[in-house]
Amino acid sequence: MPELPEVETIVRDLRGLVVGRRIDxxxxxxxxxxxxxxxxxxxxxxxxxxxxxxxxxxxxxxTLSGEKRLVVHLRMTGQFLWAAAPETRPKxxxxxxxxxxxxxxxxxxxxxxxxFLGLQPADYQAWLVSEDIGPDPFDLSPExxxxxxxxxxxxxxxxxxxxxFVSGLGNIYVDEALFAAGIHPLSPADRIREDExxxxxxxxxxxxxxxxxxxxxxxxxxxxxxGVGGQFQSRHxxxxxxxxxxLVCGCALERLVVGGRSTHICPRCQPRR
DNA sequence: GTCGATGTTATCAA
DNA sequence: TTTGATAACATCGA
Numbered sequence: 001m002p003e004l005p006e007v008e009t010i011v012r013d014l015r016g017l018v019v020g021r022r023i024d025x026x027x028x029x030x031x032x033x034x035x036x037x038x039x040x041x042x043x044x045x046x047x048x049x050x051x052x053x054x055x056x057x058x059x060x061x062x063t064l065s066g067e068k069r070l071v072v073h074l075r076m077t078g079q080f081l082w083a084a085a086p087e088t089r090p091k092x093x094x095x096x097x098x099x100x101x102x103x104x105x106x107x108x109x110x111x112x113x114x115x116f117l118g119l120q121p122a123d124y125q126a127w128l129v130s131e132d133i134g135p136d137p138f139d140l141s142p143e144x145x146x147x148x149x150x151x152x153x154x155x156x157x158x159x160x161x162x163x164x165f166v167s168g169l170g171n172i173y174v175d176e177a178l179f180a181a182g183i184h185p186l187s188p189a190d191r192i193r194e195d196e197x198x199x200x201x202x203x204x205x206x207x208x209x210x211x212x213x214x215x216x217x218x219x220x221x222x223x224x225x226x227g228v229g230g231q232f233q234s235r236h237x238x239x240x241x242x243x244x245x246x247l248v249c250g251c252a253l254e255r256l257v258v259g260g261r262s263t264h265i266c267p268r269c270q271p272r273r
Numbered sequence: 274g275t276c277g278a279t280g281t282t283a284t285c286a287a
Numbered sequence: 288t289t290t291g292a293t294a295a296c297a298t299c300g301a
Contacts, residue, residue, distance in 0.1 A: 003280065032295095058281080075281045077297080092297085111296045113281065154289060163282085170280055219280060220299085239280090260291070262278075278299090287290085 002074045004137070004168030005211035006222050006230065007058050010080060013225045014053045014060070014105075017082055021099040022049045023064075030094035033109070036118045044118040045070065045097065057133045057167030069124040071117040072107075078114030081106040082225045110221065134167045137204050146197040150190050157185035158259035160204075169204070172217055172239045175264045177204040179238045184272040185258045185265060210235065238264040 002010070023045045031038040048064040055061070062070040072078070081090070083104045089096070095107040095116065107114070119127055135144070145166070152159055159165050160174045169177070178185050180203035183196060192200070211232040216222060218229030219240060233240075237247055242255040246266040256263050 006280080073281085075295095076279070077281095109296095110298070111279090111281095113295065152288095158290085161281090172280060217280080222280070260293095261281095276301090278301105279297100281295105283295095284293085286292085 002078070002216070002222055003058065003170035003173050004055075004208055005173070005214075005232065006216035007055050007060060007074065007168070008212050009215045009224055009230065010074075011053050011055045011060055013082075014062075014080065017103065017225065018050045018062075018099070018105060019052060020049065021101050021103065023047065023097055024100040025096075025098040027096045027098075028094070029089075030109075030112060033094050033107070033112070033114070034116045034118070036116070041116065041118050044068065055136075055168075056128075057136065057163055058170070059131075059133070067121040067124075069117075069119045069121075071119060071124070071127065073115055074109070075111070075113035075115070077110040077221045079108050079221070079223050080225050081108055081223075081227065132164050134162070134164045136168060137166055137208060140166065140201070142198050142201045145201045146194060149192060149197050152189045154189055155185065155258065156183060156187045156189050156192065156200075157261075157263060159189045161259065161261070168208070171261050171263075172219070172236070173204070173207055173211065175239045176207045176237060179264075179266060179270060180207060182269055184270045185256075185263050186272060238266060240264065 026042040026045050028034055028038045028041060034041045048068060050062055050064055052063040060072040064070060086104050092110045093106045093108045097105045157174055160169050181200040183200055211217060214231040215224060216230030217233040219233055223229055238253055241253050242264060244253055246253055246269060249268045251268045254265055254267050
């Protein structure tokens with residue numbers, strides 16, 4: 001579910017809620033959620049203070065006292081919910097973190113693909129290496145982007161979805177950025193011209209910035225910490241608009257499958273060359 | 274009831 | 288190196 005703009009929104013909201021709070025209790029109902037061991041997590045977190053929350057690609061990283069880290073990936077349907085006080089556990093809530101100062105952070109995940117890692121400093125460094133997360137689009141220069149692009153074979157869409165190539169993009173924002181740049185998703189990466197690469201890079205950034213400003217896209221499941229959805233879905237040009245008219249040229253939008261993912265294009269604005 | 278699809282990604286085979 | 292299929296899981300809509 002959540003891509004860079006949704007995760008960024010969640011991280012910003014989390015910061016305001018949990019930074020400076022001390023963990024009072026942890027409850028886990030779905031053991032497989034905690035890959036570093038569900039029984040170890042409570043001991044790991046108890047009494048720790050949250051110093052910061054940041055985003056690494058689509059990962060959420062909580063920094064705790066003692067330089068310990070709590071790493072979370074939301075995968076398709078993971079979401080955090082905030083409650084001022086403990087309440088009846090809502091459906092699909094699999095984990096709860098309670099704070100000494102009050103407040104409860106709940107993790108809900110309908111499809112149960114998301115996961116948690118409790119990592120000591122050395123383990124966190126090892127995890128970063130093993131994960132090999134690519135650069136954040138906002139940390140990349142247009143020149144870097146183009147250089148990385150032309151050194152790769154394969155089609156542009158799967159490449160943009162590859163988190164080692166660039167991190168944070170998912171199915172929605174890749175389709176939106178490719179449309180905005182007028183590039184067909186099957187285009188070979190190493191055959192994209194310099195000016196096209198520059199355009200694509202600019203469109204990726206502007207799509208992401210606008211999506212962050214509107215607190216992400218709510219297509220079905222995504223909700224922020226307060227349960228409120230994002231607004232960017234109303235600005236989608238192609239994603240989920242199969243058969244509707246292109247807002248630029250008016251012709252019918254099409255759906256195809258690329259790399260096993262639903263892909264949305266305007267056949268006229270994104271000609272295959 | 275059945276089928277196909279869903280914003281992610283790891284893994285395995287070719 | 289790249290690709291396609293499959294799997295993890297629950298839910299929704301046709």
